[in-house]
Structures are given as C-alpha cells and as structure tokens.
Amino acid sequence: xxxxxxxxxxxxxFLFVFNSSALQANPKLIVIISVDQLRRDRVTDDLxxxxxMLSRQGRVFVDSELNHAITSTCPGHSVLVTxxxxxxxxxxxxxxxxxxxxxxxxxxxxxxxxxxxxxxxHNRSPVNLRASTFGDWLKDRxxxxxxxxxxxxxxxVITMGGHKADGVFWYNQSNGKFTSSGYYMKSLPxxxxxxxxxxxxxDGHLRDIPGTWVHPAGTYRQDDYDGESxxxxxxxxxxxKDGDGDTVFNRIYRSPVIDTQTIKLANIIIREESLGEGxxxxxxxxxxxxxxxxxxxxxPRSSEAEATLDNVDNILNELIAGLEKKLGLGNVxxxxxxxxxxxxxPEYMTENGSNSCPSQGRLSFVPIIGQIYWSIYRDYxxxxxxxxxxxxxxxxxxxxxxxxxxxxxxxxxxxxxTLNEALTGINIVKRTWxxxxxxxxxxxxxxxxxxxxxHDRSGDLTIQLHPDCVLTIGGxxxxxxxxxxxxxxPLIFYGWGVQAAKxxxxxxxxxxxxxxxxxxxIAAPPDLDGKPLDLLSTSDENDR
Numbered sequence: 353x354x355x356x357x358x359x360x361x362x363x364x365x366f367l368f369v370f371n372s373s374a375l376q377a378n379p380k381l382i383v384i385i386s387v388d389q390l391r392r393d394r395v396t397d398d399l400x401x402x403x404x405m406l407s408r409q410g411r412v413f414v415d416s417e418l419n420h421a422i423t424s425t426c427p428g429h430s431v432l433v434t435x436x437x438x439x440x441x442x443x444x445x446x447x448x449x450x451x452x453x454x455x456x457x458x459x460x461x462x463x464x465x466x467x468x469x470x471x472x473x474h475n476r477s478p479v480n481l482r483a484s485t486f487g488d489w490l491k492d493r494x495x496x497x498x499x500x501x502x503x504x505x506x507x508x509v510i511t512m513g514g515h516k517a518d519g520v521f522w523y524n525q526s527n528g529k530f531t532s533s534g535y536y537m538k539s540l541p542x543x544x545x546x547x548x549x550x551x552x553x554x555d556g557h558l559r560d561i562p563g564t565w566v567h568p569a570g571t572y573r574q575d576d577y578d579g580e581s582x583x584x585x586x587x588x589x590x591x592x593k594d595g596d597g598d599t600v601f602n603r604i605y606r607s608p609v610i611d612t613q614t615i616k617l618a619n620i621i622i623r624e625e626s627l628g629e630g631x632x633x634x635x636x637x638x639x640x641x642x643x644x645x646x647x648x649x650x651x652p653r654s655s656e657a658e659a660t661l662d663n664v665d666n667i668l669n670e671l672i673a674g675l676e677k678k679l680g681l682g683n684v685x686x687x688x689x690x691x692x693x694x695x696x697x698p699e700y701m702t703e704n705g706s707n708s709c710p711s712q713g714r715l716s717f718v719p720i721i722g723q724i725y726w727s728i729y730r731d732y733x734x735x736x737x738x739x740x741x742x743x744x745x746x747x748x749x750x751x752x753x754x755x756x757x758x759x760x761x762x763x764x765x766x767x768x769x770t771l772n773e774a775l776t777g778i779n780i781v782k783r784t785w786x787x788x789x790x791x792x793x794x795x796x797x798x799x800x801x802x803x804x805x806x807h808d809r810s811g812d813l814t815i816q817l818h819p820d821c822v823l824t825i826g827g828x829x830x831x832x833x834x835x836x837x838x839x840x841x842p843l844i845f846y847g848w849g850v851q852a853a854k855x856x857x858x859x860x861x862x863x864x865x866x867x868x869x870x871x872x873x874i875a876a877p878p879d880l881d882g883k884p885l886d887l888l889s890t891s892d893e894n895d896r
Contacts, residue, residue: 378872379685379848381628381675383636384486384864386429386508387664388644389831390690391652392416392840394661401665402672406688406844409852411887413859416843418692419881420862421800421814422747423831423838426459428691428861429511429639434483435865435880437803439810442482446507448809449744449751456746457809460510467535469506472524477535478510484877485514486865487635493874494632498625502530502618503639504610508691512637519625521617523610523641528552528601530617543624547617553593553600557613564589565607570655579699579714581649581827588655606645608663614640615667619674628679633872640664644694649828651697685848687868689861690841694831698822709821710779717823720778721745727774732762742767748832749811764812771813780821785814800834803881845871850887859885 397407406412420427420438426446427438434441443459450457457463462475469476487499501513506522510533513520517536521544524531529548532540540548549556566589569575576587584590584603592603604610618638621627627634642660650656675684698714701707728739742756750771757764768786775781785793787810790801801814817823819835831838843859846852849871862882869876870884 376683378633380679380683381622381634381636382490382685382687382868382872383638383672383675384432384512384687384868385638385640385668385689386432386503386512387688387690387842388425388505388508388639388641389647389652389692389694390643390661390841391693391837392842394652395688395842395844399665401662402668403661403665403688405669405672406686406846410686410688410844410846411850411852412854413843413885414854414856416689416841416859416861417836418839418841418862419800419860420803421797421834422804423692423833424747425505425644425691426507426511427804429508430481430483431860431862431882432689432691432864433485433487433512433514433637434481435486435862435869435876435882436483437862437881439803439805440483440881442480442806442809443511444804444806444810445747445749447746448806449746449749449811451751451754451808454744454751454753454755456744458507460507462533462535467533469524469533470531470537470540471527471529472531476506476510476533478513478515479535481511481514485512486868486876487512487514487637488516489865489869489874489876490633490635491516496630497632498627498630498634499637500621500625500627500635501637501639502621503614503637504605504641504645505639508639508641509637512639519621521621522639523605523613525601525605526598528558528597528604529556530613541624543620544617547620551597553597557616558600558604558609561592561604561609563593564591565609567655567659570653570658572653572658573655573700575655577651577654577697577699579697579827580651580654583649583826586650590656605641606649608642608646608660610645611640611642611660611664612667614638615671618671622675628675628684633685647694648830651700651829652694653696653700682848685850685868685872686846687864688842688844688846689864691861692831693836693838693841695820695822695829695833695835695837697829698820701820706820708819710818711821714822714824714827715780716825718825720823723778724750724771724774727770728767731770732760732767743771746811748815748817750813750815751811768813775813775815780817780823782816782818785816787812790814797834800839845885845887851890853890855886 424446427443430441430443462477465475467477499517500519501509502521503509552558580586646660725739866882867885
C-alpha cells in the first residue's frame with residue numbers, strides 16, 4: 353500500500369475548493385475525545401448514538417493501534433497530542449522510578465511540590481512531560497485560541513492539556529469535586545465552584561444521581577459472572593450513595609456517572625468560555641474514564657461494560673449534536689480514540705477455549721513480587737538490609753539502586769541475571785528485557801519496547817508476560833501488555849474538511865497530533881515520531 357504524504361498547506365487549499373461555501377478557513381472548535389480502555393472492536397456502525405455515527409460518517413482507520421509497549425493511561429494519552437513516543441515524552445508508565453534519586457514518581461506529580469492541587473495536599477503538573485502538545489502548537493500559532501481539558505483522571509487530562517492550556521480539570525475522588533492545579537490557575541472559576549457545590553451530593557453536581565446504578569442484562573454473558581470483582585457488587589444495581597463520603601465518591605468514579613458529569617462540565621465550559629465563538633480555532637480535550645474504571649472491575653464483555661459504553665454513546669451524541677447546532681454543521685472537527693485496550697477476563701477466555709496463558713487463570717502479583725524480593729534478599733541484602741533498598745518494582749519493571757550498588761560493590765549485570773533467573777522460572781513470564789536488550793533487539797516487541805524506553809526513568813529490567821495472563825488482586829482484569837488486545841484502539845476523524853471513509857493500513861494514535869496540525873495548517877515540531885494521516889482522499893489505502 354502507498355500512503356499519501358501531504359504538505360502543510362495543501363489541506364487548507366483543498367478545503368476551499370472542496371466546500372468553500374460551507375466551511376471556514378479553520379474549524380471553530382476541535383474536540384479530541386479519548387475513551388479510556390476502549391478497544392477498537394467495541395466501536396461499530398450499528399451503535400445508535402455518536403459512536404455509531406462516527407463509525408459510519410467519519411474517517412475510520414480500521415487498523416489503528418498503539419505503537420508502544422507499556423500500554424497504560426499516562427503514556428497512552430501523551431502520544432495522542434505530542435506526536436512523539438512515550439519514551440521521548442518522558443512518560444514510560446503511570447509511575448516510574450527516577451534512577452538518580454531511586455524514588456518512585458507518579459507521571460503527573462510535581463517533583464518540587466511547586467504546583468499544589470486546589471483543595472488538596474497533592475501536587476500535579478505537566479512538568480514530567482518532555483514534549484510539547486497539539487494544544488501548545490495551536491496556541492503558538494493562534495495565541496487567542498482557548499485550550500481546555502476535562503475528564504475523570506488527572507494523568508489523562510494533564511498529559512492531554514499540555515503546558516499551555518487555559519484550563520485543566522479532573523475529578524477528585526476524595527471529595528467528589530472537579531479540581532485543577534496551581535500550575536494552571538490559582539483558584540477555580542466561579543462556574544466550577546457552582547457546579548461542585550459545597551457538598552457535591554447535597555448541593556452540587558451529584559445531588560440528582562440515583563442511589564444505585566441499574567443496568568440491563570448483557571449481550572455476551574450473564575450478569576454476576578465468575579471472575580468479576582465483588583468490590584461494588586457483581587450484579588445490577590450497584591450502590592452509589594450508600595456509605596460515607598469517600599465511599600460514595602469512589603463508587604461514582606467507578607460507574608458511568610463520572611463520564612456523564614464530565615460531559616455536563618464540558619458543556620458548561622463550552623458555554624462559559626465561549627468555545628468556538630472566536631476568530632481562531634479553540635480546542636477541547638475530553639478524557640472519559642468510566643470505560644476503564646468499570647472495565648477493570650468487570651471486563652469488556654460484562655453487562656456493566658456494555659452499559660457504560662452505551663452511556664458514552666448517548667452523552668457524546670448529545671454533545672456533538674449540540675456543538676454542530678451551535679457552531680454550524682461542518683465547523684467542528686472531532687477525533688475519537690483511546691489510550692489503550694484491555695484483556696478479557698481469564699474466566700471468559702477459558703470458557704471460550706481462547707486462553708493461551710500457561711496458568712489458564714488469573715494470578716496475583718503479590719507472590720511474584722515476594723519471590724523476586726526473596727531472591728534479592730537471599731543473594732545480596734541479607735542479613736541487615738531489605739531487598740527494596742536494592743530493587744524497586746513498578747508496573748512490570750524493576751529498577752536497581754545505583755547508590756546501593758556502588759556502596760556494596762555489586763555488579764549490576766549479576767543482579768539482573770539473578771532477577772532474570774527468578775522471573776523466568778515463573779511459568780507466566782515469557783521473557784525479560786534489559787535496557788541494552790531493548791535497544792539492540794530485533795522484531796516487533798523490541799521495537800514497541802524501544803518506543804516506551806526513557807533512559808533515566810524506565811526500569812533496568814522489563815517483564816514480558818505470556819499473552820492472556822492477567823495479574824490482579826481479586827477479580828477483574830487489566831491492561832499494560834504488548835499484545836493486540838491492549839494495543840488495538842479506535843482512531844476516527846470527523847467533521848471539518850474530513851472525507852468519510854474506512855481506511856486500511858498503518859495508523860497509530862501517535863499520528864493524531866501531527867494529523868491535526870497538518871489538516872488545519874499549523875506548524876508542528878519537525879522531528880516527530882507520528883506522521884500526518886490523509887483525511888481528504890477517497891482512497892482506502894493509507895500506508896507509510
């Protein structure tokens with residue numbers, strides 16, 4: 353296949369020829385929607401709301417996927433807007449160990465505690481993000497453009513919002529309010545204070561939610577399926593308002609309510625900030641989280657997951673229809689994508705004869721960590737030191753303490769060999785990778801791991817499990833692997849100047865930012881890893 357390469361200017365010229373009477377020189381509003389944990393196979397033409405409409409009327413890259421190995425939320429959102437790999441962006445995972453300090457870091461924490469979250473003791477900012485974003489490029493070209501990012505998770509909206517956003521807001525599970533960081537603003541706008549209320553359940557945005565979440569039976573399997581988490585009950589209706597405040601706010605976070613409230617707040621931001629009504633294009637970034645928080649508990653084939661996706665379908669339908677009515681049909685440019693996919697429940701795979709994990713079931717990572725640390729304690733830190741002083745485990749990566757190695761005159765290669773021996777003796781471990789092996793490796797997996805590699809933040813040893821092996825505490829499922837079920841996600845463009853088509857061939861989520869920049873004719877950094885996708889051709893061939 354031949355992938356068309358367009359200049360920065362050509363799309364703008366084409367738009368005037370294509371439909372000069374209906375379209376402006378720029379879209380009024382660009383909306384990037386990331387639906388957390390949304391696998392590509394879950395977005396189909398027959399869905400009745402926005403997801404089905406986008407699938408039928410948008411430009412659908414039918415082979416779209418992630419182009420990196422550590423398939424978690426923070427790196428998955430960073431690539432959508434930076435156009436560079438998570439490794440280059442400095443975001444190897446949701447958490448990482450700083451090799452210089454040997455301290456575990458959260459991907460959007462603030463190392464110097466300089467930017468405190470409003471009404472919280474936490475510190476959050478994009479300082480760990482070592483790349484600029486599409487929103488940054490837009491504001492460089494059009495300083496009056498407005499950029500707002502809103503969603504359920506701080507790590508999603510901050511990485512998407514970037515360094516120059518006018519507002520970044522997320523849900524605080526501890527108090528049920530949407531909040532922001534001192535990096536972006538000193539205090540919340542009055543309209544968000546009003547939305548939150550003094551107590552969200554009493555006089556704020558949660559006052560009208562039901563006491564329980566009731567959903568219909570699923571298409572794929574019965575409710576209350578073996579292997580689902582029992583944390584908030586395994587069958588309809590799931591309690592929402594029972595218990596103290598912390599419990600209520602946590603339950604809401606793990607239900608479709610969090611997405612509904614995100615869209616409600618987004619509509620308020622659109623109105624109060626007059627998005628799309630200026631001379632230059634504005635940008636709204638939406639990070640819908642319930643598909644992930646629900647999916648972890650019950651799996652992608654559960655009745656809960658179906659109901660959550662139906663809710664996304666409905667609320668996005670109302671949002672997009674409202675924007676097109678307000679700003680004019682064709683004047684809104686929409687992108688729908690995701691940060692990662694997810695594995696099926698092991699029990700579901702086993703029942704259907706598709707589980708290729710050697711254990712044929714779920715596993716807890718607690719005994720695996722115990723086995724790793726015992727080997728380190730036995731060979732290196734016994735009798736006075738704990739194994740955690742030499743090795744830290746985060747995600748599926750292990751990092752060695754440079755200071756401990758030096759003080760105890762230990763050979764790092766020998767320690768890594770010990771870890772490798774311990775790990776490869778576990779039947780679910782396919783292999784391990786040192787950073788040197790990742791850099792020199794051949795084949796698809798090595799290339800994906802290289803794209804996730806940040807030299808000073810990635811682990812010294814990365815664990816690759818066999819396909820379908822799910823490590824959890826309790827029931828439910830997870831993601832994070834190099835395999836297709838975690839990497840195959842939707843990528844759909846719709847609206848301003850986009851030619852609807854089903855497009856086969858290579859397309860990655862990392863292409864999103866470069867594609868948007870190319871399509872509206874703004875400059876992007878010259879050395880991006882992502883490439884502009886063709887949004888105009890009627891051809892179904894779109895390969896590099």
